[in-house]
Every structure is written in structure tokens, then in C-alpha cells.
Amino acid sequence: MTAPILSIRDLRVSFATPDGPVEAVKGIDLDLAAGEALAVVGESGSGKSQLMMAAMGLLAKNGTARGSARYRGEELIGLPARRLNRVRGAKITMIFQEPMTSLDPLQPVGRQIAETLRVHSHLSARAARRRTVELLDLVRLKDPERRVSAYPHELSGGQRQRVMIAMALANEPDILIADEPTTALDVTIQAEILALIADLRTRLGMAILFITHDLQIVRAFCERVMVMRDGRVMEEGDVATIFTAPREDYTRMLLAAEPEGTKPTAPPAPPILRAENVGVHFAIGRGAQLAAVDGVSLTLSPGETVGIVGESGSGKSTLARALLNLLPATGEVRFRDTPITGLSRRQMRPYRHALQMVFQDPYGALSPRLTVGEIVAEGLTVHAPELGAAERRARAVAALAEVGLDGAMARRFPHEFSGGQRQRIAIARAIVLKPAALVLDEPTSALDRSVQKQVLALLLALQAAHNLAYVFISHDLAVIRAVADRVMVMKDGRVVEEGPTARIFEAPATGYTRELIAAAFDLSAILAARQSNPNARGSASTIAGT
Amino acid sequence: MLGYALRRLAGAVPTIFVVITAAFFLMRIAPGGPFDQERTLEGQVMENLNAAFGLSDPLWRQYLTYLGNLLQGDMGPSFIYRDFTVGTLLKAGLPVSVTLGSLALLLAFLVGGALGVVAALRQNSAVDHLVVTVATFGITVPNFVVAPVLSLVFGVWLDVLPAGGWQTGHLAPMVLPVVTLALPQVAVVARLIRGAMLEALTSDHVRTARAYGLPARLVVGVHALRAALLPVVSYLGPAAAALLTGSVVVESIFGIPGIGRYFVQGALNRDYTLVMGTVVVVAVFIVVFNLVVDLLYAVIDPRVRYD
Numbered sequence: 001m002t003a004p005i006l007s008i009r010d011l012r013v014s015f016a017t018p019d020g021p022v023e024a025v026k027g028i029d030l031d032l033a034a035g036e037a038l039a040v041v042g043e044s045g046s047g048k049s050q051l052m053m054a055a056m057g058l059l060a061k062n063g064t065a066r067g068s069a070r071y072r073g074e075e076l077i078g079l080p081a082r083r084l085n086r087v088r089g090a091k092i093t094m095i096f097q098e099p100m101t102s103l104d105p106l107q108p109v110g111r112q113i114a115e116t117l118r119v120h121s122h123l124s125a126r127a128a129r130r131r132t133v134e135l136l137d138l139v140r141l142k143d144p145e146r147r148v149s150a151y152p153h154e155l156s157g158g159q160r161q162r163v164m165i166a167m168a169l170a171n172e173p174d175i176l177i178a179d180e181p182t183t184a185l186d187v188t189i190q191a192e193i194l195a196l197i198a199d200l201r202t203r204l205g206m207a208i209l210f211i212t213h214d215l216q217i218v219r220a221f222c223e224r225v226m227v228m229r230d231g232r233v234m235e236e237g238d239v240a241t242i243f244t245a246p247r248e249d250y251t252r253m254l255l256a257a258e259p260e261g262t263k264p265t266a267p268p269a270p271p272i273l274r275a276e277n278v279g280v281h282f283a284i285g286r287g288a289q290l291a292a293v294d295g296v297s298l299t300l301s302p303g304e305t306v307g308i309v310g311e312s313g314s315g316k317s318t319l320a321r322a323l324l325n326l327l328p329a330t331g332e333v334r335f336r337d338t339p340i341t342g343l344s345r346r347q348m349r350p351y352r353h354a355l356q357m358v359f360q361d362p363y364g365a366l367s368p369r370l371t372v373g374e375i376v377a378e379g380l381t382v383h384a385p386e387l388g389a390a391e392r393r394a395r396a397v398a399a400l401a402e403v404g405l406d407g408a409m410a411r412r413f414p415h416e417f418s419g420g421q422r423q424r425i426a427i428a429r430a431i432v433l434k435p436a437a438l439v440l441d442e443p444t445s446a447l448d449r450s451v452q453k454q455v456l457a458l459l460l461a462l463q464a465a466h467n468l469a470y471v472f473i474s475h476d477l478a479v480i481r482a483v484a485d486r487v488m489v490m491k492d493g494r495v496v497e498e499g500p501t502a503r504i505f506e507a508p509a510t511g512y513t514r515e516l517i518a519a520a521f522d523l524s525a526i527l528a529a530r531q532s533n534p535n536a537r538g539s540a541s542t543i544a545g546t
Numbered sequence: 547m548l549g550y551a552l553r554r555l556a557g558a559v560p561t562i563f564v565v566i567t568a569a570f571f572l573m574r575i576a577p578g579g580p581f582d583q584e585r586t587l588e589g590q591v592m593e594n595l596n597a598a599f600g601l602s603d604p605l606w607r608q609y610l611t612y613l614g615n616l617l618q619g620d621m622g623p624s625f626i627y628r629d630f631t632v633g634t635l636l637k638a639g640l641p642v643s644v645t646l647g648s649l650a651l652l653l654a655f656l657v658g659g660a661l662g663v664v665a666a667l668r669q670n671s672a673v674d675h676l677v678v679t680v681a682t683f684g685i686t687v688p689n690f691v692v693a694p695v696l697s698l699v700f701g702v703w704l705d706v707l708p709a710g711g712w713q714t715g716h717l718a719p720m721v722l723p724v725v726t727l728a729l730p731q732v733a734v735v736a737r738l739i740r741g742a743m744l745e746a747l748t749s750d751h752v753r754t755a756r757a758y759g760l761p762a763r764l765v766v767g768v769h770a771l772r773a774a775l776l777p778v779v780s781y782l783g784p785a786a787a788a789l790l791t792g793s794v795v796v797e798s799i800f801g802i803p804g805i806g807r808y809f810v811q812g813a814l815n816r817d818y819t820l821v822m823g824t825v826v827v828v829a830v831f832i833v834v835f836n837l838v839v840d841l842l843y844a845v846i847d848p849r850v851r852y853d
Contacts, residue, residue: 058757060748061669081762089759096757101750105849106772116758151848167758 004031005174005207006055006092011067011077013047013054013231024050026231027067032175037201037208039218039239041254042228043448044419048211051228052177056092057084071175090120093168097180099160103152109163110136110148113170120171135166139196157312158189162196169200176201179211186311186475187519191526194221198527213448215254219243220523227251257449259456259482262501266303266485272436272469273300273323273355278331278341280318280493292318293329294493298471300437303463305470307484307501309477309516315493316473320439323471324355353383356430360442362422366414373410376400376429383433399432400425403458420451424458431462437469444479456483477520481505489513547844550852551837558833562826566616569825570609573818580625580816599625612819616826622819626812632823636805640827642712643797643804647789649724654731654785659778661732662739663771669744677736684733689792693726693799710800723800727792731785738781742774749773772846779843783836790828 013025025047032038042048054065055076069076071087079087088094096102104112113135114128123131129148136144139162152160161181168176178197182190198221201208210222218225218239225242227234227250235248246252280293293315300306310316322329325340325348333341335351343351359365366375376396380387387395397407403424414422423443430438440459444452460483463470474480480487481501488498489512497510508514518526581587581595596602600611615622621632665677700722701709708719746752747770755769793806805824812820844850 056757058753085759085761087759088757094754094757096750096754098750102754104751104755104769104773106847107769115760115764119758119760119764153849164754 003033005034005072006030006032006209007068007070008051008055009068009070011051011054011065011069013050013059013063013065015060016062016064024063024231025054028228028231028233030226032207032209034174035201035205035207036224037210037222039210039212039222039225040228041212041215041218041225043213043254043450045230046228047231048228049179052094052179052209052211056088056094056177057081086120089116090171091173092175092177093171093173094177094179095161095164095168095181097183099157099164099184100152102164103160105152108149108151109155109160110150113148113163113167116167116170131170132166135170136163138169138200139163139166141166157185158193161185161189161193165193165196165200169204172204173206175207175209177209177211180213182217183212183214187477188311188515190217191519191523194523195527197221215243215258216523220527227254253450257453259453259476259478261482263305263460263483263485265500266301266305269301269303271299271301272336273298273471274334275299275323276332276334278319278322278329278333280315280322280327280329291493293322295331296488296490296493296495297331298323298488300469300471302436302469303467304486305463305472305484307480307487308471308473308490309475309480309487310490311475311516313492314490316490317441318493319490320357320441320471320473324357324439326357349382353379353433354436355439356433356435356437357439357441358423358426358430358443360445362419362426362446363414365426366422368414371411371413372400372405372417372425373397375414375425376410376432379429379433395432396428399428402431402462403428418451419447420455423447423455427455427458427462431466431468434466435468437471439471439473441473442475443472445474445476452479459483477505477516489516547841547852551841554837554840555833558837561833562829565829566613566822566826567609569822570612571605573813573816573821574605576816578816580818582816599623612822621823621826624817624820626815626817626820632819635808635820636823636827639803639805639808642714642802643790643793643806646720646723646727646793646797646802646804647786649720650727650731650789650792651782651785653724653728654735655778657728658732658735659739661736663743663766663774665736665740666743666747666774667766674740677740681733681736684729685737689726689730690795690799692729693722693796696722696726697800710802712800712802719800723796723802726800727789727796730792731788734781734785735778738778739774742777743770746770746773776843776847779839779846782839782842783832786835787832790832 008028008030011025011028012023014021014023028051030038030051040048040051050059050063053059054063055069057076057079059065065077067077071092074087076084076087103109110129110132113132114125117123117128117131118125132148133144136147141147141159141162147155152163155163164181176197181197182193185193194217197208210217212218222239224237225239226236227242227248229250234250235242235246242251243255246255275296275298278293278296279291281289281291284290296319298306308316308319318327321327323333325333325343329341331341332339335355338351340348340351370378373393373396376399377392380392380395384392393410397410400407400410405421405424405428409417414425417425443459444455447455456479459470462468470483472480472483484501486498487501487504489496489504489510491512497504497508497513504513505517508517579601580599581592587595593602600608603611612622619633621636624630624632624635627635661677661681665674668674697709700707707721710719712719752765752770755765760769790806793804794809796802797804797806798810805827808820809824811817812824841852844852
């Protein structure tokens, strides 16, 4: 290995909190060679982001960094902002996870790129603008002349991330730090963005430090990987070795956390939920309507899971709400033999206990002012008013036990629980009412992979124990493959393809499904194909249409 | 945007109509009338006066007559300031009140804005605590306390500024009333900017600006401050309304010939037409000002579209 251009020694980060100092990074060593791609992998809370924030002088106000981070021999830790500003944005640049909020919403994107050019490369306004257009073209944003004056909200998530990349490349950096750059994007867009970064890396010869939780990406993209946990390095080595012969249990656990296996097929049974030609239309001004869901039909039997998969904006969550009569829809939904479409809230109430829902965000879905016991028991006060308080409490504790939580936790408040535990609480709140069907809207998408695996196992066990029917919505094909009997692929409010899980994944009938599957399971092949011919726009991009 | 502005103005017509109607009948519910004095007038004189000013008509007819005249731009004669129409009085008073109000608004935004930004940049420092304390003080102390105190200190004891009065075109008499009127708004604006700025400074896009090595003047002055201005711009509407109410007190105490004064005197004297005229002018002003604020908002924030 040549001499590293970035060399971190015994870096420690701590945050002052009301409960005393919290150490987020506990002494990390890291070397990055010129032109190298290094992945820093870890679950949430591992300190992987704070490590680089500290090196770049971007810690929150209550954070302090100790130790050393040298860029080409210059110590960055403790460097005054004025000197640090000569390095960051010019020699070391960053792409962040949140394409929605990382750009200034009040400034045209071209101006934001030009600003860094004027500050670091001292270009004139005109030269900076010309270079900005070139950069937008380099990151393959269509119509760059026009896009320079676009505001962030006028661009899609993928387009914004391209703008961020253009900004990162503007001053020809030595090091690009990519902090979960594709986590918020759809899989097909993710494949495109990664292909773009990989291609630019070979053309411009910069080093890349890739911070991610996604091992798929690591394998497809990086040469070396560092596994972090609780602010420490667990294991470090080249990608091939770590994937084939991991030394640490933790690494093995991460590798095994990818969802796998398939659900045993449910025995045939008469359907309990039947949707015919469901449509949801939103008015979008001037009398125009947007068909968020258009002519979708579906049946659901006890013990069965229908997986609904699609990218953002495909209408899958809207369909879920329409199935439960949570928003006005056309068409007909029958629960057992009762048509429930169009029932008023009062008329709907007798059926609510049988049709429950679990939401994506375990932080927003639980009232912060109620104890966990109260949250789980609340539905019983409506649906089983004949029960006494003691009986309700007992049932809540039983439901908590069923999702693997100690009944003593019933007195605590949601903020005392981790994301995975909160999602268990949300599931307990649904099953305490003894539902016949559960609609699960991205129930594991906000969780770490290892936690996701446990929650999926719990859901499968509950289904087997109570013969529950699931509508399982996810953007993650690996999850859908592991849990569903049948799969519906949605795009733009319509069903593109549906069928038994094995058939969809082994022999997808439509091009769109093939793209999704390739982008989700075969990232390496896509990147390899793109890199050998970077100008060929792969079929995935025709779908994404960024 | 023009279409939006016109539609908003058309939408304001019912609002103003409701305001006029409510004010008209509320005024009449109040006991007494414009010609009640300590020494009661003779019955015949009273009747003549009432007849001359149309007060002997049934109330509904008076109401309709008033609306009709108003539509033609006639706000009627003042009952108390004989020989003056309400239109003349307001025309004389309005420029004074508008000068007073806009200077106070300007002062509030400049001083309040500067204080708020400094406090946010030095969060939890002595400067920050000082600003927050002074701001709380500014909000809690009412202007009918501030006005006489300022007048006493600077006008009488120190004798550096006029204690009251107004001379169009002269700056010195404006200082104390403008400061008095601006003070609570300085406090509110400082607190608003401080909060918005603290939020903006920790936002993702400001982190991006820092990560890209932009100098502090760009990070704070362009990226953070512009975002922090948005809530303050939306406060402009309520601020203008607050200034109008404040001017009633301030104009009375400093003896300024603005329209705020007419509000108080008109109400006390049961000068029906004068109060009505003031109400109409103030209501129209607030509606138009809020429209301007909303349009301004769209100029600053490209995400806001009116069509």
C-alpha cells in the first residue's frame, strides 16, 4: 500500500448530554490510500458517521473530538475553521444520506455548486457557471443548462443526489466521503447512483470512503472494509476475505442478517378480504386528478401473506389505507361478506378490531405520553368495553409477552425502547385485538438488518400461531421474498405483475420486475456492466427516468 | 401571481363587510349618543340634531345609508369635530400614523433581527442570556408604562428630546414614540429570529455548507439567515396589526395627530362615523398588508407557489 492520504489515529468522539458524556467513537485507527475505496460498515449507533464528522469538524455543538486525523500530513482535529475550510469542500468532500434536506431549499442548485467553485477555485461568476453546467453533465443530469437554475424541490431524490455528487466533484477532491448516499433512494435509482460514483472514481482517481449499513453495496463497490460496533473497530480487511472468512461473530451475524428463506405456503382457505378494482384519486388542482391507486384487485385468505412491492410513489401505502377504509376509495372491498368501502367511521368500528395495521415509523406511531401498557390496552377499551381494567392490563401483558417483551415493561414509556422494541410494541397493540388480518406497511424498513431479521421471524411465528392473514408492504425485495406467499409488483398505482413468490423471483414476466430484482440482488453485475461501458444507460435507468 | 392577488383582494371584501357590520352595531349597542353632554340639551334641539345627522331613522336604514355612502367613498361628517368630514380627518392623520408605524416596524426588524442573530450564534453565552432577558422584559412591560417613563427621562430630566408632539418632517419628536412602539416588536422579532436561527444552524443544508468549506459569512449570512427569515416574514402581518393597536396608546400619550388617537376619542365621544371610518381604514390596511406579506413570502421561498 502506498502512503495513506488520510490517516486517523486513536480518534475519540464524545457528546456532552444531560446524563453525562456519551462516547460515540472510542479510539479508531484508519488509513485511506489514494484512489482506494474503503467501506465503513456498522448498524445505527456504531459511530460510523460521527467518525468522519469529527475529522471534518462537523460535530454537533455538544460533541468533542480527540486524537488525530491527518490529511497529507496536516492535522485536521483542532484546526481553526479558516484553515480547515481549505481542505473540506476542496480536497475532501462529502455526500450525505438525506438528498431531500442536504441542499439549501431557497437557492437554485447551480448556484450552490458555483458557490463552492468560487470559494475554492476562485473562478469568476461566469466561469463557475460554465463549469457547473459541465459538472451537471458529468453526473448525467439531463438538460444541465436548464437544471442549473432549478430549485431542490423541483428535482427528484435521485436527481438531487446527482447534484450533491456534482458539488462533491467540483473542486477535484482527493477523497470523497459518501455517508449512506443511496439509503433514501429506490433500488433502481440506487444502482444508477452507485454506478455513477464507481465510474467517476475510475475516471478521476479519487479515494472513496463509503459509510453504509448495506453489505450488498460494500461487496459491489469497495476493496477494503472496516466493521464498526459501539464506536470500536470489530474487524478490518479486504472485502473478499471478510465476506468469505469473517473472523468475528459480529461480522458473521451482520452477514447472516440478510433476509433469507421463504415462507411455507398457506393451505387454501376461503378469502377473508376481497378487493375489487380499488382506486384512489387525489385532486391536484385545476380539476386534475392523480390516480394514486388505479384498478387494483386482491384476495387475502387466513394464514396467507400477500406481498406488495414497489418503489416510492407506486401507490402501495395508499392501497393499504384504502383496503382498511382509512381514506376514500372507489371500487369495493369486502371483509368476509360485508362490503366495507364507504362505511362511515361509526359503521366501520365493529370491523376495525379484525383489520389492524402496523406502520413503518416505530418512533412516530406510539404516543409518547402513554405507557406501553396503556398503548397496547387502549384498543380494548373501544372494542371490548365489557372488560375490566385488570383484565385489559392482563391481556396487554400477555400480548407483550407474545412479541417477546417482558410484562414489567408495560409501565415504561416508548422513548425508553429501541426501534426494534417499539415495533414489537406496535405489533402487540395490533394482535391484542385478535385481528383476522394485519396490514404491515414497511414494518421493518426503519430497523437495522439484524433487528429486521428478528422482527420478521416474530411476524412469521405470530402468523402461524393465530392463522393471521398479512398484507405486507415493502420496497425491499429480499424481505418480500422471505415472507410472502404471493407477490404484487406495483408501479404508478397499477399492478405490473402478480403471482406466487417463487415464480415472480425466479421467472419474472415483465421487464420492470426484472429490473427491480437485478437492482436488489445483483448490484455487482450492474456496476460491472456499467463500468465497462459507462455511457450505456442500462435498462434500470430507463425505468427510473431520472 | 397577479391572479392570486386579485382573488385574495376579492376574498377580502366579505371580511371587511363583516368587520363594518359588527363595528356599526357594536357602536350602537354602547349606551349614550354623540350629543349626550353633561348638561342635557333641550328635547327639541336634540331631535333637530338627530334628524340632521340621520340618527332618527330606524337603525337598519341608517346602516344601509352608511354602506351606500361608503361605497361612494363618503364616510360622512364627524359628529364631534364639527365642520370636518371623517375623510378629511383621516386624510390628515393617516400619513402621520403610517410614518410612525413603518419606522417602528423597520426599527423592530433591524434591531430585533440583529439581536436575535447574535444571540443564536452565541447560544447560552452571556450575550444570549442578556438578549433573552431584555426580550422578555420588552414583551411584558406595556407601552403605556414605557411611553411616560421614556418621556420623563429623555424629555424632562435629560431634556434631549421633545417629550411629546409632532412636526411633520422633523426627526427629533419621532424618536421616543417610534422607540416605544417598536420595543415590544423588537423583543418578539429577536426571539423569533433567535429560535429560527438556532434551528437553521443545525439543519442539514447548513451542515452541507460547512462541509464544503464555505466561509462563515456565507454559511450564516446566506444559508442560515435566509431560512431563518421565513418565520419572521410571516410574523409581519400580526406585527402590523400589533403596531396599529399600539399606536392608539402611543399617539394619545405623545400627543401625535395620527388616526390612532381618533379611535380612542371617537369611541369615548360616541362619534359614530369617526370610529367607523377608522375601523374601515384599519381593516383594509391589515388585509392589504397581509396579502403583501404572503406575496413576499413567495419571493423568498421558491417552494411556495400561488396560482
